[in-house]
Amino acid sequence: GAVVSQHPSWVICKSGTSVKIECRSLDFQATTMFWYRQFPKQSLMLMATSNEGSKATYEQGVEKDKFLINHASLTLSTLTVTSAHPEDSSFYICSARAGTYEQYFGPGTRLTVT
């Protein structure tokens, strides 16, 4: 099956700093990658959709200047949380699609901002 990795799996940072999360498709080329956020016991919330080489499309209410997404290649997308605040603490999950319909999720990154 298709494998998607994320790094780091967990990170603790201080308020005001920036954190970068990497998402890689390991055995396929991802035409589209998605970034989600999930708070405890809540459903997935789509943050943005990105296609390789083009700007990400952000969902309503998601600040594009705070959550910077770069889809640099067909196997790598990054999410940078800038000037992180405690309310940004969450479980961030990326997913990727090849040319098929399925969407495969990475293992997630747990961010804690102190």
Next chain:
Amino acid sequence: QKEVEQNSGPLSVPEGAIASLNCTYSDRGSQSFFWYRQYSGKSPELIMSIYSNGDKEDGRFTAQLNKASQYVSLLIRDSQPSDSATYLCAVLRGGNQFYFGTGTSLTVIP
């Protein structure tokens, strides 16, 4: 009206029984349908996809799609305690428009 609706549960079934999970969607233009399993603290894992009306079986899992009724279901036969998780229904509409339900929590009681 939500794009995808699921009963949040919790749904409890005894070990060995059939668990039935249901999902409805609002847009008749939806073209592809997926079931994901999410264990607590983990990311979702794709377990089934279905694209045409009828049943699709994979091991203990059977997905059923009825486009006329805008209904998709997942049956888990011979349920095991390891099946205890939240099951997410997802619908693809258009090129990249995925919509997820809020999930149904399943507990399989030994």
